Amino acid sequence: MGETVGRAGRATVQLLVSAGLALVSYLFLALLLFTAVVTLLVVGAGVLPETVLLLRRMAGYKRRRVAAWTGEAVPEAYLPLTGELSERVRTATADPGTYRDLRWLAAHFGYGLLLPYLSLPLWALGLLVDGVWCGLLRRPAVVLPLIRRLADLDAAWSRALLLPSPDSRRTALLAERVEELTVTRAGAxxxxxxxxxxxxxxxxxxxxxxxxxxxxxxxxxxxxxxxxxxxxxxxxxxxxxxxxxxxxxxxxxxxxxHPPILTDRGLVGAVRALAASSGLEVAVRADSVEDGPRAPAAVEAAAYFVVAEALTNAAKHSGADRAAVELARGDGLLTVSVRDEGCGGAGAGSPGGGLGSTGSPGEGAAGAPGGSGLLGIRRRVAALDGTVEVTSPAGGPTVIEVELPCVW
The missing domain is CATH 1.20.5 (Single alpha-helices involved in coiled-coils or other helix-helix interfaces)
Structure with missing residues (x-):
């Protein structure tokens, strides 16, 4: 019985949060109406994109609540609100995600308040009936579990209303990809x-x-x-x-x-040479890369400069006396991982940040351009449509992982 009451309590909290969001949506609908009128009068068109962004945040909060309750993520798909004011207004009004969120907002104002109200009499009835049913007859509770069903129903309806269509997701992903490539191109x-x-x-x-x-x-x-x-x-x-x-x-x-050592020894040999001259005790693992065909020259150069920059910063700033470099090949990817046992804090902008310390702009290891530390690494990797992930808690260790698309 105690476990059943606990589950019903958690379901009630979920429903109460939904009710609070429904009350906020009532106020937000009034704001949307005001924004629409002002926009039609061409007085405050700039308010519309900001209002749509606020709507997206509300819907995003509900998606996270639903995902936390059900254990299944609710994807979102929006066109990016960027550019000039006129372009942002057009995007906000043409985005199917805006009307999908508005549909959810209007519906949620109804069921978001109704379902919590239904849970209140169930509590009174459940404590009475289930207390007798479970205490005297030793049978499972029958009323209190209905409260959890109400929370499940709230999550199911919200998911159905907020889930984007496949076409909307493809369009939004394409727009997001174009924006990402625009930023990447600027960095390159x-x-x-x-x-x-x-x-x-x-x-x-x-x-x-x-x-x-x-x-x-x-x-x-x-x-x-x-x-x-x-x-x-x-x-x-x-x-x-x-x-x-x-x-x-x-x-x-x-x-x-382009380091000549890459041409002469290949990526693995060049990385081993970097490790030997870094001033640290560096362990290099590259079995899967060493035995297969070579990566394209641009990919090898990017991987080399990532290792060079990382080891240089680790030797200068992290306080570590040893590091590890691992190169691995996968399906269409070259993965580079560099770890130092230093003080951590990479990316915090302080010299103690280890291999990812941002430092001052200028020339990095082996002449790596684009500034030292993470900035130079990210720019060089982004130019090849790769990814950079840094893990560097205070006290270390610092790990930087880079994935580079590669055709072997």
């Missing part, structure tokens, strides 16, 4: 621009400056060759040093574009 363009500026800066301040100095020393050596051979020899020695330094700068620039 920004990362590409940062890379070009870095290359230009490295060439101007590094290799170009050394080549200018080399040219001057060769010119001075030519002038001094007949009159002062010893000076000419010293100038030529300096010129040779300048040439070697210029070659070093050029190799550094090339590594930032």
């Amino acid at each position: 363009v920004a990362a590409h621009g940062a890379e070009l500026r870095r290359i230009e800066r490295d060439l101007h301040d590094g290799a170009q400056a050394r080549l200018v100095a080399l040219s001057m020393r060769v010119g001075l050596a030519k002038r001094a060759y007949d009159t002062n051979p010893e000076l000419a020899r010293r100038l030529l020695d300096d010129a040779q040093d300048q040439a070697e330094e210029a070659l070093t700068e050029l190799r550094h620039v090339v590594r930032g574009i």
